[in-house]
Amino acid sequence: MPEPTHRFLRACLRLPTDRTPIWIMRQAGRYLPEYMATRKQAGDFLSLCKNPELATQVTMQPIDRFGLDAAILFSDILVVPEAMGMGLSFGTGEGPLLEPVINSASDLEKLHDPDPESELEYVMKTIRSIRRALDGRVPLIGFSGSPWTLATYMIEGGSSKTFSRIKGMMYDRPELLQALLDRLVAAVTNYLNAQIRHGVQAVQIFDTWGGVLGHDEFLRFSLESMRRIVAGLERIGPDGAKVPVILFAKGCGSHLEAMADSGCDVVGLDWTTDLARARVRVQGRVALQGNMDPAVLSASPERIRREAERVLTAYGPHPGHVFNLGHGITPDCTPDKVAGLVAAVQNFTFGSHAP
Numbered sequence: 001m002p003e004p005t006h007r008f009l010r011a012c013l014r015l016p017t018d019r020t021p022i023w024i025m026r027q028a029g030r031y032l033p034e035y036m037a038t039r040k041q042a043g044d045f046l047s048l049c050k051n052p053e054l055a056t057q058v059t060m061q062p063i064d065r066f067g068l069d070a071a072i073l074f075s076d077i078l079v080v081p082e083a084m085g086m087g088l089s090f091g092t093g094e095g096p097l098l099e100p101v102i103n104s105a106s107d108l109e110k111l112h113d114p115d116p117e118s119e120l121e122y123v124m125k126t127i128r129s130i131r132r133a134l135d136g137r138v139p140l141i142g143f144s145g146s147p148w149t150l151a152t153y154m155i156e157g158g159s160s161k162t163f164s165r166i167k168g169m170m171y172d173r174p175e176l177l178q179a180l181l182d183r184l185v186a187a188v189t190n191y192l193n194a195q196i197r198h199g200v201q202a203v204q205i206f207d208t209w210g211g212v213l214g215h216d217e218f219l220r221f222s223l224e225s226m227r228r229i230v231a232g233l234e235r236i237g238p239d240g241a242k243v244p245v246i247l248f249a250k251g252c253g254s255h256l257e258a259m260a261d262s263g264c265d266v267v268g269l270d271w272t273t274d275l276a277r278a279r280v281r282v283q284g285r286v287a288l289q290g291n292m293d294p295a296v297l298s299a300s301p302e303r304i305r306r307e308a309e310r311v312l313t314a315y316g317p318h319p320g321h322v323f324n325l326g327h328g329i330t331p332d333c334t335p336d337k338v339a340g341l342v343a344a345v346q347n348f349t350f351g352s353h354a355p
């Protein structure tokens, strides 16, 4: 199989690179004035997701502005529950709303097993359109939510602080929760395979809420579903290239070894995990992505540069590091801070900043 040339794909596969690649979770979004303008043109956030031309525009905005090393499909994890038949809306300034919530076997029966080529066709169109716009500049990352994270929204009806409904179900009716997770494993596997067929060159599974679980519950109700998805993915793209799989589970650094054994190529870490020790803990089984605290972007340019260099130095001059924040960029961030961060990472060399 030919080796990839893009430094992001090379780092995912633990091949040597000229420098550490960088992309940023939520790199397209509300902190960019050009995003706000395109969203206004679309009308609202969901209409933007469903408009391939405008979704391509917002995917390209941070690539054009900052010269990042990878692009990420502009969409949302919640389009999958919507394609399964749930009503989805995003109130202005609030979190998402999904209804009616899943609370019984009969609610589950009403869910549909989506065909990504029809119900999520707009995502496939967007992928093809972004690949044309990128024209080989940098690779395109596709994504999905993990079954556990999607289930939190489907059972809670939106964002939650306590996760009481889904946890109540997990402890009292684990078979019902498992039945929903099984449906989501199939839906997400089909969805990601369709994304790969239509041209994404890597995929990331977001387990944003895995960190609310205890160790045993994380292994059983979150990681196991992700492991089954990874096992079911077509890891070779239509162009014959390997498609790396990134598993990002927020607040899950203590389960790192188990995640490294899931079959994925890269584990994404948040800022609570010691990156230097994490590299030793995974023993070369996977590459690591992360892990600067997004809040550093509210500090001074000098401090941002120092923190970026601290992260790069913590991983050290070894293959297999993708620089990222430990979670998504926040809307109050300003574009000049991001430009400073990207420059700090792209100008860094281990020769002059030996660990």
Ligand code: 1CP
Pocket (backbone or CB within 6 Å): 024, 025, 026, 027, 028, 029, 030, 039, 045, 072, 073, 074, 075, 076, 077, 078, 090, 094, 095, 096, 143, 158, 159, 160, 206, 208, 328
């Ligand atoms: O008002 C707006 O313009 C909407 C804000 C917004 C954006 C820009 C939402 C609403 N989603 C997105 C895009 C998005 N979401 C992307 C693509 C953009 C990029 O990364 O550049 C991706 C990968 C996501 C994934 C996503 N959506 C996750 C997992 C990643 C994470 O941040 O942990 C989750 C949990 C969601 C759900 C979601 N979407 C939007 C909101 C407000 C929420 C709820 C978050 C919560 O419950 O706290």
